[in-house]
Amino acid sequence: MNYYNEIKEQIINNEITKRVKDYSKNKSDLTTYYNVGRLLSLAGKHYGEGIIKEYSIKLTKELKKQYDVSSLNKMKKFYYLIEKMATVSPNLSYSHYVELLPYEDINKVKYYIKIIEEQNLSIRQLREKIKNKEYERLDEKTKLKLKNSQKYEVIDMIKNPILIKNSSNNEIVTEKVLQRLILEDVDNFLMELGDNFSYIGHEYKIKLGDTYNYLDLLLYNIEFNCYVVVELKVTELKKEYIGQIEVYMNYIDKNLKKINQDKTIGIIICKKNNKFIIEYCSDKRIIAKEYELI
Numbered sequence: 001m002n003y004y005n006e007i008k009e010q011i012i013n014n015e016i017t018k019r020v021k022d023y024s025k026n027k028s029d030l031t032t033y034y035n036v037g038r039l040l041s042l043a044g045k046h047y048g049e050g051i052i053k054e055y056s057i058k059l060t061k062e063l064k065k066q067y068d069v070s071s072l073n074k075m076k077k078f079y080y081l082i083e084k085m086a087t088v089s090p091n092l093s094y095s096h097y098v099e100l101l102p103y104e105d106i107n108k109v110k111y112y113i114k115i116i117e118e119q120n121l122s123i124r125q126l127r128e129k130i131k132n133k134e135y136e137r138l139d140e141k142t143k144l145k146l147k148n149s150q151k152y153e154v155i156d157m158i159k160n161p162i163l164i165k166n167s168s169n170n171e172i173v174t175e176k177v178l179q180r181l182i183l184e185d186v187d188n189f190l191m192e193l194g195d196n197f198s199y200i201g202h203e204y205k206i207k208l209g210d211t212y213n214y215l216d217l218l219l220y221n222i223e224f225n226c227y228v229v230v231e232l233k234v235t236e237l238k239k240e241y242i243g244q245i246e247v248y249m250n251y252i253d254k255n256l257k258k259i260n261q262d263k264t265i266g267i268i269i270c271k272k273n274n275k276f277i278i279e280y281c282s283d284k285r286i287i288a289k290e291y292e293l294i
Contacts, residue, residue, distance in 0.1 A: 003043035004055055010035050011063065029094045037079025040072060052076075077101045081109070091117045099126055107147045108135045114146070118195055132163055132294070154224040154265055155285075157194030161292040162269055164189065172293065175232040178269075179216055181293075182232075193267070196223040206251050215248055226262040227252045233270040237288045239277050241268050246283055 014032035018025045043051050052072050059067040078097055082088050084106055096116055100109045112135065116126060135143075137159035145152045164178070165185045172178050179202060182189045190197040197219050204215040217230035229248045233241060245266040252264045266286040273290050 001042075003039050003046070003051075004058065007036050007039050007043075007055060008059060008062065010039070011059065011067075026093055027090060030088055030090070030092075030097075033075045033078050033094055034082055034088065036072070037075040037077070040076040041079060044076075074098055074101060085110070085113075089113055089117060093123075095123050096121075096126060099123065099130065107143065111135045111138075111143075111146055115195075119191070134159060137161065154194070154221050154226065154228070155267075155287045158267065158287065158289055159192055159194075160273075161290040162189075162192045163294050164192075164291050166293040172234055175216060175234055178232050178234055178291070182217070190219070193219075193228075197221050197228065200227075206248070206255070208247070208251065213248070218252075221265070224262060224265075225260070227256060227264040228267060229264060230267045230269060233268060235270065236272040237268060237270045237274040237277055241270070241288075242277065242281050242283075242286060245286060249283075249285065 010032050014028050017028040040052060040055070043055070053069050056067055056069045056072055059065075059072075078094070078101065081097065081101060092113060096113075100112055103109055112126065112130065115121065115129070115134075119125075121129070138146075139156065139160065142152060142156040144150075145156060164181050165188060166172075166181055167184075170177055170181060172181075183202060186199050190199065198221075200218040200220055202215075202217050204218040206213050206215065215229055216232045219228040219230060220226070221228055229245055229252060231241065231245050231248070245268055249264040249266045257264060263285060266283075268286070268288040269291050270288055271290065273288050278286075278288050
């Protein structure tokens with residue numbers, strides 16, 4: 001079998017497709033680079049790994065376009081990745097896949113493929129999430145659920161720590177300052193929590209007896225059909241915070257929640273978590289996560 005000629009033909013056909021059929025460019029790229037990667041793998045087994053350098057020189061010369069060793073090796077790695085995945089997502093571009101090629105952990109790769117599809121991430125947005133170690137900040141139980149394709153809850157996808165942008169380098173001494181930083185880039189904050197969160201309001205006023213109280217943030221999760229109360233603390237988690245947010249959650253359930261909606265979730269974002277307090281909290285709808293300024 002002449003591997004080189006078949007590789008050359010695959011690349012030429014792909015270039016023609018990209019010029020003529022704009023709508024099918026991405027599918028053509030994915031198919032072509034998978035096939036080229038497969039052929040490079042076979043050629044390497046037959047002739048040795050040095051054949052890639054030889055093909056690189058010939059392709060560049062004959063097609064008048066740079067096909068360096070690095071780009072051909074990426075195609076081969078792409079082929080190996082898709083073989084492991086057993087499927088290729090048409091919602092990702094080849095450039096998305098290239099960003100994921102360096103990672104050995106297939107579960108990490110699957111996670112990023114999942115959120116690229118769900119959130120329609122650009123290459124720049126994907127790089128930002130990888131840089132911020134989004135997968136590594138997931139709870140181990142969540143990673144196991146994702147690995148086994150199990151159903152997850154609204155609280156599962158919340159990262160720890162939650163990264164909050166502090167472009168003005170404010171000194172965080174009060175909850176008000178922390179709240180302001182969140183509101184300056186509320187879209188980024190919602191993405192840190194997970195999928196399908198929407199913002200309702202801050203300093204949300206509720207009346208408990210004759211006293212007015214103010215929720216730091218009130219959100220709604222569309223996928224899980226529930227309100228989400230967020231309380232901000234610039235100290236270590238304390239047991240009294242649990243009682244406070246539980247009262248707020250019960251108020252929302254009694255006064256705002258409709259019969260077709262699920263019970264309210266509570267999130268305490270604090271400077272330092274105390275796992276023992278959460279461990280002995282009887283209400284599993286309440287979670288605590290640390291924050292980190294970036």
